[in-house]
Amino acid sequence: MKDKNYNFEIIPGGVTTPAGFLAGTACAAIKKADKRDVAVIYSSVPAAAAGVFTLNRVKAAPVIISMRRLAAGNARAVVVNSGNANACNGEQGMRDALAMAAEAAVVLGIPADEVLVASTGVIGKKMPMDKVLPGVRAAAGQVSPDGGSLAAQAIMTTDTYSKEAVVQLALGGRKVTIGGTAKGSGMIHPNMATMLCFITTDAAVSAACLKKALQHAAALSFNMITVDGDSSTNDMAVIMANGMAGNKAIEEENLDYIYFRDALTAVCTSLAKAIARDGEGATKMIEVKVLGAATEQDARLAARSVAGSSLVKAAVFGNDANWGRVICAAGYSGASFVPDKFDIFLGDVQVAGDGGSLEFSEELALQVLQKDTVTITVDFKSGGCGATAWGCDLSYDYVKINADYRT
């Protein structure tokens, strides 16, 4: 479909849809047998690259290594494993992450420092390198233009479905494609960089513009979702741009940059919403729109706080039109607003007005609450700024999934 407001088109596919990108996967039995748990995503030609990373003080070894390597502004491959986070493993963890990259580099025939590393899974367990390295070797040896969807599966942990998004746009008469995949369903929370996300594009974009565009996109997408308030040690989103589309390279913030940035934001938003919907134990997605705020920061703070409130999430699970919890969460968010002025809507049903209760149809509110996506709108009526955040409801299954994760 062509988005009517934008310059891009959403098409099926994943990280191998952009020209020149290949992916391979393997079952290394890192945590479970018979689950794909290693993926290698590879550009057949050199590529500019950028990333955003977790703000957690405790960063997993692959995060530290990928951050360092991206300082150079280029990367041609990412090697990823699920089932073990390689976090809190000290010097051994660093050596293991470097060995994963080196193994992929040898098979792919590229310099090791152009390989990024990402891991996701249990924190504080040594990597079973006797399983991991053969897995990396197999995955790197099998890279193909059809490998995207299996790569999306290989990075999953508690995710119940794989997440991919692709958009196409024209830049100076050339067709440019941006493809991405992401994983995440627990330890997901706004105040951070993101979860695991890998994006490929055949656009020609400088590393500096790529980084700026990714930061913009992450701020409006990954940083606006929350599942449980826990920011992980392993979050990262990286993008590689190999220029095979042949467009005039984007090296400054011109119109092409804006088109590219907005298309990238669409990919990231699609993936972010897929993560929110797949939140651990979620039965529905919650979309929180804040309007009429004095500043964008106020709108963002309030939207994320409402989307993250355990009490709001439990009320949505229970189909309870408890708007008092919504404004309570906005109230402790740090956002500035006038308590006597807000309106609140559940879907199209207004449930509070001018800072207080009003008569509304519980039946119509119930219909909204029973939908697959529940939209909550808070209008501060104090300015022209807005923001949207996404989350999910809090169900018995969230507790069940997380009460015994290690075993």
Add this chain to the structure above:
Amino acid sequence: MKDKNYNFEIIPGGVTTPAGFLAGTACAAIKKADKRDVAVIYSSVPAAAAGVFTLNRVKAAPVIISMRRLAAGNARAVVVNSGNANACNGEQGMRDALAMAAEAAVVLGIPADEVLVASTGVIGKKMPMDKVLPGVRAAAGQVSPDGGSLAAQAIMTTDTYSKEAVVQLALGGRKVTIGGTAKGSGMIHPNMATMLCFITTDAAVSAACLKKALQHAAALSFNMITVDGDSSTNDMAVIMANGMAGNKAIEEENLDYIYFRDALTAVCTSLAKAIARDGEGATKMIEVKVLGAATEQDARLAARSVAGSSLVKAAVFGNDANWGRVICAAGYSGASFVPDKFDIFLGDVQVAGDGGSLEFSEELALQVLQKDTVTITVDFKSGGCGATAWGCDLSYDYVKINADYRT
């Protein structure tokens, strides 16, 4: 029992144990029939008073009124209701809260501006004043020296038991008593003033010293507990000191002040821990101790973050010794520490050392996790500062209780 490190003794009782304090209650059927839902706590002589209040931007009418009245530094009574928060009710809410105080003042024969007001319950519902006012009248008309424990029951909402604490100490040869009651089991989160708490004492203390001592006590007790990360619109803790013990009035930060402050802190800590243990759906209490931090602020941030992590709470519920979630929560807390240095203990069982995993007995760890109180200790090994926070596990029943609260 006499606390061996302190100058005070813990005894049974509640808010009417200190000399000169009376309490009365009534069943006004505000939300449920046959539940005591109105309480009046009253000092038979004039009293100095102080309070700490929610930092939520949206403050309930009784919070606003009590804050204003305490500016004068004295109060002789508090009128409280459960079942309705009187929040987000606009001007009508303010009028209703003032009417509650006025009604109590008439019956007690004291000036209306010496009566504080507190409410707890559903947000955004008009107060049923046709029920509330007769309830206030009845409660104020029945104040007695034996009314403390019924008052503790009348302020409960989803609490499963009432919470009271009393300490006695000697100040200049006089026996001084401090008694308190608190309610709270959901919408409980550190970054705030507190929940509902009423403290009485027969000590003679100036309003300024009372406020300072209460702020100190709240910082170490109520502000170190978390149940669900939601700070309410109605939180408050107030203290009234009527001087009937006859001690030399505490008007500066001398040794008597320190003794009094520490005894008050003991009352508040006892009530705070009772709230954490009674967290909605909780099956056990979690006590998080952070040691070896460079600053007290680092220790506090980390302790509260670990106690508040949904993933830590779910792991404790499931008896899963998942220390990676503990250090992850410390890592995103904003606390400064060296990732390669921390040790983690579950009870006496060390589960992580020098920033990484180590062999430990899962069986011994399981024994710790199955206890009524699970103690998690994180040692940053970087300084001499520490802090303790309290929370509870996250169970299926938390979801159940909050999925349909209004009905």
